[in-house]
Amino acid sequence: WKEVLMANTYTRLYIHVVIRIKRGYPTIKKDFEEKLYAYMGAIIRNQGHIPVRINGVADHVHILFIQKPIDGLSALMREIKSESSRMINERGWVRGRFRWQTGFGAFSCDHHSVDKIVRYIEQQKEHHSRGCTYREEYERFLEHYNVDWDEKYIED
Helix, strand or coil: CCCCCCCCCCCCEEEEEEEEEHHHCCCCCHHHHHHHHHHHHHHHHHCCCEEEEEEEECCEEEEEEEECCCCCHHHHHHHHHHHHHHHHHHHCCCCCCCCECCCCEEEEECHHHHHHHHHHHHCHHHHHHCCCCHHHHHHHHHHHCCCCCCHHHCCC
């Protein structure tokens, strides 16, 4: 079911999402990451939203997109995660079964921060090559956005 928008409904909702591979296994490889990100972008577009930038490292992915007020965020993330997992498994890009971690982090951002966030997402490999772990990065986001969180759910 898609919500019908009224003629005078105007939005610009930037959402920065972080999703991690189950148990943090570093399985996203350079030989297929661009295809994976393009596929994720297509899922976002097909659901009526606008992808801005997708990039990541071997154990997690950052997605910045413009969310249209037609579906809930959880439904979109469920679709991205299930369809991208299916594609990776069908193509045999990893040994064993590929799965995303349960849940996700999602953070809103204003229009004036978009360029900064795009640069941050584009520089993920450099950022993590300097020793910053997924957990450190994720906890910084949670603290920066003043999110109440439980340590036992950060990694699974």
